[in-house]
Amino acid sequence: MEKSLIEQFMPDIWDTYLAQVRETMKDGALSAKMKELTAVALSIAVHCEPCIKVHIRRAKEKGATKEEIAEILAVVLMMCGGPSDVWTRKIIADVI
Numbered sequence: 001m002e003k004s005l006i007e008q009f010m011p012d013i014w015d016t017y018l019a020q021v022r023e024t025m026k027d028g029a030l031s032a033k034m035k036e037l038t039a040v041a042l043s044i045a046v047h048c049e050p051c052i053k054v055h056i057r058r059a060k061e062k063g064a065t066k067e068e069i070a071e072i073l074a075v076v077l078m079m080c081g082g083p084s085d086v087w088t089r090k091i092i093a094d095v096i
Contacts, residue, residue, distance in 0.1 A: 025058075033062035037072045044076045044084050049091050056095045066096060 007014045025035050036059035043051035056069065073092070076084045 031062070033059060033064050033068075036062055037064055037068060040069065041072050041076045041079075044073075044088050045080055047087065052088060052091050053095050056092065060096075069096065 004014075006017075025032055025039075030038075036055050039055040040052060040059060043055050056064075059069065069092075073085070073088070
């Protein structure tokens with residue numbers, strides 16, 4: 001993947017961002033798996049297809065089951081409505 005402009009011209013800022021991501025997504029009061037499932041929900045809410053794929057993959061790596069992913073999708077459906085289900089069906093099918 002090609003580097004973003006921030007990565008190319010402001011690497012210190014990019015590295016700081018990545019450090020924040022690593023720290024945020026560690027186990028804490030919430031498990032890393034729960035944080036990834038939350039990131040799945042937020043990715044759908046903001047319509048970020050690459051984010052959905054990354055966070056579903058990472059959630060699965062952290063032990064998330066299809067049933068847990070389905071429950072997160074139900075929460076997104078409740079909060080964001082039908083378009084969140086229709087828009088994500090193929091994206092999610094491709095990564096599960």
